[in-house]
Amino acid sequence: MYNIGEKIVYPMHGAGVIEAIEEKEILGKLQKYYILKIATTNMDIMVPVATADEIGVRPIIDPKDLGNILEQIKHYNETDDLNWNKRYRLNLQKIKTGNIVEVGQVIKSLLLRESIKALSTCEKKMLNNARQIMASEIVLATNRELEDVELQINSLAY
Numbered sequence: 001m002y003n004i005g006e007k008i009v010y011p012m013h014g015a016g017v018i019e020a021i022e023e024k025e026i027l028g029k030l031q032k033y034y035i036l037k038i039a040t041t042n043m044d045i046m047v048p049v050a051t052a053d054e055i056g057v058r059p060i061i062d063p064k065d066l067g068n069i070l071e072q073i074k075h076y077n078e079t080d081d082l083n084w085n086k087r088y089r090l091n092l093q094k095i096k097t098g099n100i101v102e103v104g105q106v107i108k109s110l111l112l113r114e115s116i117k118a119l120s121t122c123e124k125k126m127l128n129n130a131r132q133i134m135a136s137e138i139v140l141a142t143n144r145e146l147e148d149v150e151l152q153i154n155s156l157a158y
Contacts, residue, residue, distance in 0.1 A: 001049060002034060002057075003018065005018060008060065010045060011096055011097060011098030012133070014038050015038070015133075015137035015141075016036040016037045016038040016039050016136065017039070017140070018034045019035045019037050019044075021035070024046070033046040038136055040139060057098075061100055066138065073108055076104070078108075078109045087123075088122060091106045091109065091123075094106050095130055107156055107157075108156045111127070131153055135149045135153060138152070
């Protein structure tokens with residue numbers, strides 16, 4: 001169980017700080033929820049405490065590991081030339097893991113694709129979502145400004 005003030009990652013939404021742990025009745029069932037404030041969007045999310053691990057909630061990365069993580073992403077080379085539908089599903093699976101390296105791989109893959117050919121609307125949305133997820137974690141881990149982190153993320157493809 002996490003505590004108030006801890007920084008955690010919630011897959012598909014990004015990293016945030018637990019602002020409260022509250023009991024709420026939803027659909028007739030009383031449960032504890034983490035009230036998570038996402039770093040880059042200021043959005044509040046309720047995460048059920050009982051299923052947090054199943055969902056993939058995890059602590060944010062250690063800032064000391066960031067350099068190694070970014071190097072792994074920079075050296076990632078997509079091997080499959082899938083059609084857009086299969087590629088989209090594969091990328092969505094990677095984002096759902098909440099793993100920062102896999103999210104970074106999605107970003108790199110889509111940035112490279114975008115440099116060759118315009119992305120579909122769905123892939124543009126996925127790229128922006130993946131950027132936000134990764135940026136929120138790096139901002140919380142390093143206490144850097146969002147703009148600086150976004151520039152670093154955008155440089156992953158080069």
